[in-house]
Amino acid sequence: MLEAERLVAGYGSLRTLNGITLSVKAHQVTLLTGPNGAGKSTLLKTLFGLVPLTSGEVRLEGRVVSGYTPRQMLALGVALVPQGRNLFPSLSVRHNLELGGITLAPRSALADRMEEVLQHFPRLRERIDNQASTLSGGEQKMLEVGRALLLRPRVILVDEPSLGLSPRLVQEVFRVLRRLAEAGTTILMVEQNLRRALAISDHALGMEMGRLVLDRPASQLLDDPDLNRLLLGGAAVPDATAGGRPPA
Numbered sequence: 001m002l003e004a005e006r007l008v009a010g011y012g013s014l015r016t017l018n019g020i021t022l023s024v025k026a027h028q029v030t031l032l033t034g035p036n037g038a039g040k041s042t043l044l045k046t047l048f049g050l051v052p053l054t055s056g057e058v059r060l061e062g063r064v065v066s067g068y069t070p071r072q073m074l075a076l077g078v079a080l081v082p083q084g085r086n087l088f089p090s091l092s093v094r095h096n097l098e099l100g101g102i103t104l105a106p107r108s109a110l111a112d113r114m115e116e117v118l119q120h121f122p123r124l125r126e127r128i129d130n131q132a133s134t135l136s137g138g139e140q141k142m143l144e145v146g147r148a149l150l151l152r153p154r155v156i157l158v159d160e161p162s163l164g165l166s167p168r169l170v171q172e173v174f175r176v177l178r179r180l181a182e183a184g185t186t187i188l189m190v191e192q193n194l195r196r197a198l199a200i201s202d203h204a205l206g207m208e209m210g211r212l213v214l215d216r217p218a219s220q221l222l223d224d225p226d227l228n229r230l231l232l233g234g235a236a237v238p239d240a241t242a243g244g245r246p247p248a
Contacts, residue, residue, distance in 0.1 A: 001026035001186045002047065002155055007056035009046045015054070016042040018210035029177060029187045031197050031218060034207035040190045041083060043207070044157045048080040049073050077154035081144050083163060089133035093124055093143060096132050100147030117146040120176055138169025145176065155186045162193045174200045198222050
């Protein structure tokens, strides 16, 4: 569904991605992990067009989309849910959701899309006229994901969905992401809560210092006694080039 070939990108003179090559399969949850500063968030932003490429290529279903703007990526069915809170706190849940469908045409489609989102997040239905600022951290994250879903994206790039959430809400958000994948959405997720994330993921990618150092089925990593090394660094393993790809 989504491929990157030898991506080099960064901020000004600071290079953050150093030749990343990866493939994200359709209708799966792919976990992207690694220590802080590995370049995970930058990779999502680069795939979405927020950070310009220095070199390399991005492909969506085989179509070259390198250099596309975020608006163009949205039109092709790719949505980004960034880290942190990205809502309009003084607006209601309803109005925050409606803003996610601002590009919808015809506008009559908005009501049906809203209903689809609220079926995924009944908690948001209960608070539909509440200000976003009054929601809990978990509810705000649900609202961000729900807003992205209004355009029925084929690919969702989601950055740290469990950040700052209680264990119960983490489980609820992860359950929704898994259900979306089973319904046909492709998900690339940056997440540090490894064991919970691996439990809903099909595949796992590990990054370190802007390079891909691990590429394995998630089920293999769940049984790995040294799982925490993916967060602490030193994630390279003998089969890091699984699938025949050279090291990035």
